[in-house]
Amino acid sequence: MRKYTRSITLEEATDVVVVGSGPAGLAAAIAAARSGATVRLVEQYGFLGGNLTGGLVGPCMTSFSLDGKVQLIRGIFDEFVRRMESLGGAVHPSQTVSGSPYSGFMTFGHEAVTPFDPEVAKRVSMEMALEAGVELLLHSMVVDTVVEDGAVTGIVVAHKGGMSYVPAAVTIDASGDGDVAARGGASFQYGRDSDGGVQPMTLFFRIRDVDDEAVSRYQAEHPEERFPFESIVERAHDSGTYSLPRRGVQLFKTLEPGVWRVNTTRVTGVDGTNVHDLTMAEVVARQQVVQLMEFFHHELPGMENCRLLDTAGTIGVRETRRIDGEYAITLEDLTEGRPFEDVIAVAGYPVDIHSPTSINGPFDDGVPPTANVYEIPYRALVPAQLDGLIMAGRCISGSHEALAAIRVMPPAFAIGEAAGIAAARAVADRRAPRHIDVTDLQERLLRSGAYLGERMSTPDPLITTRS
């Protein structure tokens, strides 16, 4: 270790700075700006969206209750989807069913997913942020956190011009990894209780020139397969012909004929907060893409002539730090659908754990099903130790199992929206985020189109429900 001291430039202060523009940060920045705060959104890449765009991750998993009947995640998420839909870039979740090509032929938990075009997502996310008045700071990576008297007062970013100090009254950490909180000294949990193992990384890629009908025909003829092409993958494993990283091929049809997203590379035992692990994981996953393409050509019906369309700009990291909050969400909170006085979002996606050590998962680890609807409390967004900071997205406080459900993109949008409104209120009322009026936050969320469950809402004829 070496001590390093240097003067750095100072950016103008804003009320709120949001770190990370994935589903959580995007919604947080829009919501905070719409609530009257001056907002700066800091992102290491040159576009917005995080995994939604740069990670090529999709479809958005369900925004409905587990039974697929009631749309739970509305507000900014629904607005975002409908704007993409109006540009021909998405199918609204109310129009998709489980077991279909859009849901990757999966049934459990895969009712009402949202297929979308990542380029349209890039366009709509930037338009919505700019329209709300969010100031963007792209190509800027947060490298340090400034804490004064126990409160985060700003962040240090590195960029082509060097380094800058970016001050703000409230910071929202939507970096996925809890970078701001961790650098500010917040305590956190990492991995599962038994051995600290985290979910594997996956590099998404897309393929084109797929014979869609042949793929669907094969799946229809093999309803016993939990993952597409599972028996072919198993034979390849047993014969030693191919060494494949997963139990089956997890693939999702996109809006374009012949184009599918593939969620099948897998790198285990790597830490998404360690640059050497990230580097190694990119190398390994990109080698796996080459092997998988060969396997597809030779072994999979409908894939004989497919071609690689693109790989994601970055490997996808499913799990790293979970920052200790005023409340840590437990698996039982989700399985029992426990009510919280400070509910700020509801969701219905089940616990989705890709094994930290093997080719298994998701949904084959014996974790009980979640309730049809479960609640997310505001206290899980408030770091236990630091003031001036709100967490949003997959780094909020909860167990390995609980976060494996909440981590998907629709809940991240809903949590982000709540974090954004909370940050704006904290600034307006001159209170620490942990001391804001949560009833007022809930009323503001409801007024801006969010849904907080039956208990908190009056019946709304516009709610999207399905029989």
Ligand SMILES: Cc1cc2nc3c(=O)[nH]c(=O)nc-3n(C[C@H](O)[C@H](O)[C@H](O)COP(=O)(O)OP(=O)(O)OC[C@H]3O[C@@H](n4cnc5c(N)ncnc54)[C@H](O)[C@@H]3O)c2cc1C
């Ligand atoms: C392989 C994989 C498959 C998945 N499959 C699905 C799926 O099919 N459907 C689904 O709904 N969800 C899926 N998920 C889950 C989902 O994509 C993420 O959990 C979700 O995107 C989390 O949102 P977020 O906003 O918290 O973080 P992210 O989407 O990760 O966004 C974080 C943002 O912060 C930026 N950032 C990070 N650190 C810094 C820093 N220090 N400085 C500046 N910027 C920074 C990043 O560049 C990024 O833009 C998957 C995830 C992975 C990894």
